[in-house]
Amino acid sequence: MIISTYDDTALHKAFGIDMSEISDIGVGAGWGRVAPGCRSDAHQHDEIEVFVIVAGQGELIVDGARHPVGPGAVAKFDPFETHVLENVGGEDVVFATFYWRAAGFAIQAAGRSPRRRFDERPVFVFSTPPTPNGDLHLGHLSGPYLGADAYVRFQRMNGVQAWHLTGSDDYQSYVVGAARRDNCQPAQTAARFSAEIAATLSLMDIELDQYTVTDQDPTYRDGLRSFFSRLVDSGWVAPLRAPALFHPDTGAYLYEVDVAGGCPGCGEGTSGNICEECGEPNTCVDLVNPVSQPEGRAPRFGEVTRYSLPLHEFRDDVAAHHRLGRVPARLRELAERVFTRRPFDLSITHPSSWGVPPAENDVTDQVIWVWPEMSYGFLHGIEVLGQRLNQPWRADHPAPDWKIVHFFGYDNSFYHAMLYPVLYQLAFPQWKPDIDYHLNEFYLLDEGKFSTSRRHGIWGKEILGPDTVDAVRFYLCRTRPEGRRTNFERAAYQNEVRRTLIGTWQRWLDDVGRRVAERFNGAAPDAGTWTPEQIAFLARLDGRRTALTGCLGQDGFSLNQAAEELDGIVADALRLTRMDGPIAGIARWCDESRTTLALELAAARLLAHAAAPVMPRFAAKLAEALGLETPREWPQTIELVPAGNKIDLAGRVFFTEPLLASPTISATGASTATEPAEESLKGMGQAVGWLDEQVRQLLRLPADAPLAGRSLSALGMTSLQIMTLQYQILERFEQDVPIEDLTRVDDLAGLARLLSRQRAVSAGRPA
Numbered sequence: 044m045i046i047s048t049y050d051d052t053a054l055h056k057a058f059g060i061d062m063s064e065i066s067d068i069g070v071g072a073g074w075g076r077v078a079p080g081c082r083s084d085a086h087q088h089d090e091i092e093v094f095v096i097v098a099g100q101g102e103l104i105v106d107g108a109r110h111p112v113g114p115g116a117v118a119k120f121d122p123f124e125t126h127v128l129e130n131v132g133g134e135d136v137v138f139a140t141f142y143w144r145a146a147g148f149a150i151q152a153a154g155r156s157p158r159r160r161f162d163e164r165p166v167f168v169f170s171t172p173p174t175p176n177g178d179l180h181l182g183h184l185s186g187p188y189l190g191a192d193a194y195v196r197f198q199r200m201n202g203v204q205a206w207h208l209t210g211s212d213d214y215q216s217y218v219v220g221a222a223r224r225d226n227c228q229p230a231q232t233a234a235r236f237s238a239e240i241a242a243t244l245s246l247m248d249i250e251l252d253q254y255t256v257t258d259q260d261p262t263y264r265d266g267l268r269s270f271f272s273r274l275v276d277s278g279w280v281a282p283l284r285a286p287a288l289f290h291p292d293t294g295a296y297l298y299e300v301d302v303a304g305g306c307p308g309c310g311e312g313t314s315g316n317i318c319e320e321c322g323e324p325n326t327c328v329d330l331v332n333p334v335s336q337p338e339g340r341a342p343r344f345g346e347v348t349r350y351s352l353p354l355h356e357f358r359d360d361v362a363a364h365h366r367l368g369r370v371p372a373r374l375r376e377l378a379e380r381v382f383t384r385r386p387f388d389l390s391i392t393h394p395s396s397w398g399v400p401p402a403e404n405d406v407t408d409q410v411i412w413v414w415p416e417m418s419y420g421f422l423h424g425i426e427v428l429g430q431r432l433n434q435p436w437r438a439d440h441p442a443p444d445w446k447i448v449h450f451f452g453y454d455n456s457f458y459h460a461m462l463y464p465v466l467y468q469l470a471f472p473q474w475k476p477d478i479d480y481h482l483n484e485f486y487l488l489d490e491g492k493f494s495t496s497r498r499h500g501i502w503g504k505e506i507l508g509p510d511t512v513d514a515v516r517f518y519l520c521r522t523r524p525e526g527r528r529t530n531f532e533r534a535a536y537q538n539e540v541r542r543t544l545i546g547t548w549q550r551w552l553d554d555v556g557r558r559v560a561e562r563f564n565g566a567a568p569d570a571g572t573w574t575p576e577q578i579a580f581l582a583r584l585d586g587r588r589t590a591l592t593g594c595l596g597q598d599g600f601s602l603n604q605a606a607e608e609l610d611g612i613v614a615d616a617l618r619l620t621r622m623d624g625p626i627a628g629i630a631r632w633c634d635e636s637r638t639t640l641a642l643e644l645a646a647a648r649l650l651a652h653a654a655a656p657v658m659p660r661f662a663a664k665l666a667e668a669l670g671l672e673t674p675r676e677w678p679q680t681i682e683l684v685p686a687g688n689k690i691d692l693a694g695r696v697f698f699t700e701p702l703l704a705s706p707t708i709s710a711t712g713a714s715t716a717t718e719p720a721e722e723s724l725k726g727m728g729q730a731v732g733w734l735d736e737q738v739r740q741l742l743r744l745p746a747d748a749p750l751a752g753r754s755l756s757a758l759g760m761t762s763l764q765i766m767t768l769q770y771q772i773l774e775r776f777e778q779d780v781p782i783e784d785l786t787r788v789d790d791l792a793g794l795a796r797l798l799s800r801q802r803a804v805s806a807g808r809p810a
Contacts, residue, residue, distance in 0.1 A: 049074045049097065049137060059084035059363070060128075070143040075128075077101060077136040082129035085367040085475075089149045092120045092142040100132030106160040107444050107477045122149040125159065125367060127475075154593070157201050161597060164444045165436075166205040167425055168195050171451040171459075172212035172255070172417065175236035176221035179243040180500030181531055185519040186483035187450040192249040193520070193602060194448065194481070196656035197595040200677040208424040210255030211237035214398040214413045216299040229397045233258050242767040243503035245741055248512050248659055253428040255420060263423055266438055268402040270419040270470055271411050274391075275350070275403055277469040282405045283351035283388055286328040288315075288342040290335050296394040297335055297342055298327050305331030308380070316414075319454040319485070322377050324389070348406055349390040357465045358382040364464040369479035369598060373453070373526075374460045381461060389462070391415040418463040421447070441471055447478045448597070456482055481600060484524035488531050501531065509736070510699045513658040514540045517609075520602035520657055540701040548613050548650075549697050551620075552665070555643050556692025558627075562640070567670065569686035570641040571634030580619045580642055584649055584681045587612050591653045592677070602657065609654055616646040644669065644684040647692070652678045661697055668692050730776075730795040737771055738791065752790050772798070 047065040054061035054076055060083045065072035071090070077083060077099070085104075094103070096116040103110045103118055104127040111131075112118060120126050122145075130136045152158070170187035173179060179188070191207050198205035213233040222232040237256050244251060257263050274280040288297040295301070302315040307329040309321035314336075317324050327333065328344065335342050361382070365375055381387070391412050392401060398410025422438035425445070429436030436442070449459050460480050467476050488500060506515055518536050522529050559565060587608050594604035623639040626632040647665060652674040655662035663673040670688030684690070735750055741764045744750075750758065755765055765785050773779050778798050788794045 047072075047074075049139075051076065058086060065139070070141050072139065072141045075138050075140055077128055077130040077138075079130050079133055079135070083127050084363060085125050085127045087123045087125045088142075089122045090142040090144050091122060091148065092126075092140060094118045094120075094128065095139045095141075097137040097139060099130060099134050099136030101136040102129045102131050103127070104129060104443075104475070107164055107446060108160060109443060122152040123158070124152075153598075154589070157198065157203050158596070158598065159446075161198065161203045161205075161446065162201070164204075164446055165434075166198060166203055166446045166448060167421075167428075168198075168205055168207050168448040169421055169424070169450065170207070170209040171449075171455055172210045172257075172420065173240050174215045174217050175211045175213060175233045175240060176215065176217045177236055178239045179503045180488075181503065181506070181515075181519065182486040182488065182500060184243075184247055184249075184503055184515075185486045185523040185531075186452050188244060188247065188249050189516060189519055189523065190481060190483065190600075190602060191448075191450040192247075193595065193605070193656040194450070194597075194600060195250070196659065197677065198597070200655065200675065202676075206252040206428060207250060208253040208255075208421070208428060209251060210253070210420065210424060211240065211257060212413060212417065212420075213237065213256065213258035214410065214416060216301065216395070216397070216413070219395075219397050220300040230258055238767050238769070241764075242771055243507070245767065246503060246507040246512065248516070250743075253424045255424045255427065257416075257420060260423070260427070262427075263420075264399050266423050266426075267399050267411060267416055267419050269439060270422075271401050271415075272403065273470040274352075274415075274466060275401075277472075279356070279469050280350055280352050280391065282348050283390075284346055284348045285351065285388060285390070286326075287345055287347040287349075288327050288333060288335075289345050291340055291343050294343070296347065297333075298393050301336050302327055302330065302333055302342065303336055304333035307331060317454060317457060321380075322453055322456045323381060324457050326390070347394060349394075349409065350392040350401065350403075350406060351388045351390050352465070353386060354389045354462070354465065355382060355385045355387040357468070360468055361461055361464055364476070364478075365460070367475065368477050369481075370460065371480060371482060373482065374456055374480055377456055378461050381457060414458045415462065415466060417458065418466045421463075441467075441474050441476065443474060443477075445477070447476060448481065449478060450481045450483075453482050453484050456480075479597060484526065484528045486522075486524045486531060487528055490530055501533075509660070509740075511701065513661040514544055514698055514701060516658055517544065517606060521606035523602055525601055525603050537701045540698060543610060544698040545700070547610075547617070551613055551617055552647060552668075552692045552697070553694065554620075555640070555647065556668070556690055556695065558640060559644075559690045560693050565690055567644055567684040567686055567688040567690050568637045568641050570683060571637040573638055574635055576619070576622055577635070577638050577642055580615065581645075581681060583615055584612070584642075584646060587615065588649060588653065588678055588681060595656055605657055609650065609657065612646055612650050612653070616643050619643065619646075641683050641686075644690070645681055648684050649678060649681060652676075664695070664697055668695050730798060731791050733775065734791045734794055737768060741767060750791055754786070754789055756786055 045068055050063065053063040055063065060081060061076040063074045065074065094117070096112045096114055098114055100113050103112055105120065106125050128136065128138070168191045170191040173183060195205045195207045211233065218229050218233050222229040225232060241254055288302055289295065290297060298315045300314060303312065305311070306313045306318040306321060306323065307325055308318060308323035310331065311318060311320040313319060313325065315325065315327040315330070333342055334340060361378055365378065392406060392409040393412050394408055395410045398413060399416065400410050419438065422441055425436045426438040451459050464476065467474060518539050521539070522531065559567065591605060591608045593599045594601045594608065619639060619642060623636060627636050648669055648671065651662045651665040651669065651671070655674040666672060666674055668691045669684050670690065671684070738750060738758065739746070739748070742758060742760065769780060769785060776798055780797065784797060785794070788797055
């Protein structure tokens, strides 16, 4: 018999609280104490664990959900459940803990989808808001935007209430630089490229539930000021006079786009405030040999008073936050590097006329720096989305049950994973944001970085269209820079489409369709007698399904692996076809041969469902060709295509020959490789057909939805969608149609007539 009695003199620090060990009782065990106002560190492990509360009042926080506990309460945690015990009373919370391993149970918990209560709480998935200083290129699209889109599609197929949010990061200094380049106002530049970006995302089949245009949102500025005032009220954000850089002639304040030099961390060349190479922030004055941009002249050193945050004081808080959600080691390592700086006072306002000034008047002629601003922008997006969905989500009162998921490039890591958790802690001390982070490295083009500001890229509109979007999405999934830098090569992309998607996938599907047509009159056969090889193939298919569930899920998300597994389904099916080939025409073995064909159709069915998050158009077309509905739910097992379903695979074109010319880049950053002014305006029917296609894409309307006789407003187009159509018309026809004219036309035929009249007038012909 063993008796253990709680002894507070035997306690030592562990998991952020006081713990002691209970020995020799057959399982891991111990005593714990949480002092008033304290909480244990968030953690998860492979053991099953049981808490028995002996004294005090507390709350257990498990994957974002709170559960009150007191003396006599017993709580069991499954493997990998993130749990925290918080003292909410006035006396110590004392508890006993028991834990043990059960390997099979841990494996089941690790493979469960969804996990971490994803199906019980709202999941807000953010792509980093793009800077509207140019359109989106493949470097952008391959990273945060495609990643978040596939992530949300998969989660929804698993019953999760997930939403994809992003917007236009209008108040970036890079917008000022682009406006200066184009000789226009920053607001004009931001509005123009915001619409261009939205149109490109639509062409990429990236579905957005909220697209916030910060300079046009009527409530955004006041909400941001209130958030900033919360930071000031915390006492940690205050005016601080510190060194700064100024233009040697004009005396203009220099930061971000206006200054460059050597990174004080890694030594590589960088712009002001953040290094794209190592991810570390800089204060501009610590750049090695700084120069003003674009002249390249040495700046003048001086001082300025700005609102600043002593970030070095929050090292332990950031580490605690990183224990709560999915945080790649790359981010945790960056945090260790950044927090070696002591002191590190980070300026969060800057002298500028472009942006949102604080409500406080301790500093003048300054705006809230756009990067801290973005932390509020995410909460604002949730509130605006909630208003449309009739949900009580508020930016000034974030809920503990929210699950936030961020997709961003490595050069944004410092802001997302280090600065924002601190700002949230200061603004909302009771909120412990549960955030997962997904980052990508740089996607290179011809071994150089894609760059909007340097106009080096393949722009989305050059390559995207209804017949190419799935191929582009697949290739970007296969090559996107996950954990390493990768390179886009035009020839490699074209070869991938020709050899893999057309030469392998499409050829196999066509062959399956032909054999079904020849042997079963175009109807799906039922399985007959099974051979050991066919049984093994079924198990292998389910292995692919399981692997895809893992690499599209919230913990192991990887589009590189997903693309490999999708290709693996086809490779496995072709292997089975080759094995069965010798008996395909022998009557004695017709039942076994029939089973092979049924299994190939099952593989095609799995391909349609598993490809839906990655290649939604292809998935829908393939399902239709198998006599199935568009995939809406993630497969829980391998299913045969119902016997008798009409199979329409033979001759079906899923992918077309890739055409990608070397781009010519204009001075505005837009490609000139797209079609010139549309000759088809000579024929009204062609113009109507093009408009019909664009409107259906913007509104996600089926091909048979009637459009004739209905105005854009009657069709349900939002102002942002109408603005997107306006820029598509400008690019396609070189016709700048005012918004009020677009909203006034009766239908698409009327719009085509308007374009024809404008074209005639501009050409000096009678209208």
